[in-house]
Amino acid sequence: MLTVHHLENSRSQRVLWLLEELGVAYDVKRYERDRKTMLAPASLKAVHPLGKSPVIADGAHTIAETGAIVEYILETYGQGRLVPPAGGEDRRRFTYWLHFAEGSAMPPLVMTLLFTEVPKRTPFFLRPVANAIGNAVKTSYLGPTIAAQLDMMEAELGRGGWFAGAEFTAADVMMSFPVEAAASRMGLGGRNLLSAWLATIYARPAYQAALSRGGPYAFA
Numbered sequence: 001m002l003t004v005h006h007l008e009n010s011r012s013q014r015v016l017w018l019l020e021e022l023g024v025a026y027d028v029k030r031y032e033r034d035r036k037t038m039l040a041p042a043s044l045k046a047v048h049p050l051g052k053s054p055v056i057a058d059g060a061h062t063i064a065e066t067g068a069i070v071e072y073i074l075e076t077y078g079q080g081r082l083v084p085p086a087g088g089e090d091r092r093r094f095t096y097w098l099h100f101a102e103g104s105a106m107p108p109l110v111m112t113l114l115f116t117e118v119p120k121r122t123p124f125f126l127r128p129v130a131n132a133i134g135n136a137v138k139t140s141y142l143g144p145t146i147a148a149q150l151d152m153m154e155a156e157l158g159r160g161g162w163f164a165g166a167e168f169t170a171a172d173v174m175m176s177f178p179v180e181a182a183a184s185r186m187g188l189g190g191r192n193l194l195s196a197w198l199a200t201i202y203a204r205p206a207y208q209a210a211l212s213r214g215g216p217y218a219f220a
Contacts, residue, residue: 002026005055011066012054016214020206024077082170094164097171105178108145157193180219
């Protein structure tokens with residue numbers, strides 16, 4: 001049976017959700033973050049050399065990286081579900097947003113978190129300098145970048161209600177984490193379509209079932 005190595009409050013929540021949407025049987029092995037560093041525990045390195053989540057084990061296969069895991073699950077268990085038909089515009093949009101989630105959306109969000117948290121752990125006498133540098137980077141680059149991305153997401157939802165047209169797909173599953181992270185850390189800035197989209201996915205039975213399997217999830 002497929003096993004999800006699931007780290008609390010992490011990208012792996014999407015993997016549980018996708019499996020619930022597809023009705024795939026799976027086991028969950030939960031991991032808790034180090035309470036001081038908030039990093040994944042060292043025990044995950046026994047599963048994958050980088051020691052990060054998500055990782056799935058399915059028979060002889062061990063697969064890391066959320067996008068790769070989602071593609072594997074769709075190819076192995078999806079039977080054509082949650083993917084638009086090949087060759088159409090919706091399929092091209094699906095592929096774009098499937099990769100945008102981690103390739104473009106998450107890096108500035110992670111950088112914003114780092115530039116917020118690192119100054120707090122800097123020696124007291126250096127903290128003003130660290131705060132000044134962090135605020136400058138966030139104001140001049142990260143903030144505008146994230147705002148532009150959120151505007152593009154809002155416009156995309158205005159085209160059909162979902163991230164790849166008029167139907168819910170695995171692209172929406174992939175996009176959930178960056179949108180949740182943005183909403184949690186800085187708010188969505190009155191972008192009503194993104195807010196409504198979040199409310200809609202939270203109400204999906206499969207999303208709720210994934211929360212039950214995965215345990216506490218701070219972003220929901």
